[in-house]
Amino acid sequence: MFRIKMADLMIEIHNHYDYVEKMCAGYRAEEETGTTDFVIEATEEAIAKEQQDATIPCTLAYCESICIYREISKRLIQYNGFLMHGACIEVDGEVYAFCAKSGTGKSTHLTLWKKHFGEKARIINGDKPIIRWFPGQDKEFVVYGTPWCGKEGWNINTSGGLKAICFLERGEKNEIHAISSAEAIKRLGHQILMPKTPLEMTKYLDMMDVLLRNVPCYLLSCNMDEEAAVVAYQGMNH
Secondary structure (H helix, E strand, O other): EEEEEEEEEEEEEEEOOOHHHHHHHHEEEOOOOOOEEEEEOOHHHHHHHHHHOOOOOOOOOHHHHHHHHHHHHHHHHHHEEEEEEEEEEEOOOEEEEEOOOOOHHHHHHHHHHHHHHHHEEEEEOOOOOEEEEEOOOOHHHEEEEOOOOOOOOOOOOOOOEEEEEEEEEOOOOOOEEEEEEEHHHHHHHHHOOOOOHHHHHHHHHHHHHHHHHOOOOOEEEEEOOHHHHHHHHHHHHO
């Protein structure tokens, strides 16, 4: 058993294997005195099923980490939060979230931002950040790093205000344009782990409505040239 502080939440994890504990080393909170917000444990049955359903061979220890994050994600709606499948990078204190189908090139695109902006750019999370809504704050939607972050291992235990959401598509030319809330929610729905109960779904939809009214969304058609990062940044800061 160990505790982590992630997304400004104190989470106690009852683990069977050491893998997830080592993975969360940068988020450990044993010295913190705050009250635990919730406790998470993956059952042995759930872990075994995760291994059985996996499309590639996975250890039980790795499968436990997946189950634990899924259970954490289910609790987030109670704290005005959600898990997003996307890659988030911070430049000058503002965070840009990139979403795309697997294999489209999110990691490659973030590498282009790092190449162009250098030390000004920090990758908050490369695959599965948490976003929380804080009504009335200057930046109402805040992005958090998590240790569940994709094969590159890109994550920082920090947070930043969400500036924009950008959906990536491959293209020969680098072009970006704003998209409507209606188009954005169709695309975003594929990138978020949605709640199951009617009450939680209502809360989730209300939160998405606020998100799309306050955070601009874009569609970027891009190649793998460094110019793609410039076009994306300028397009979201015009």
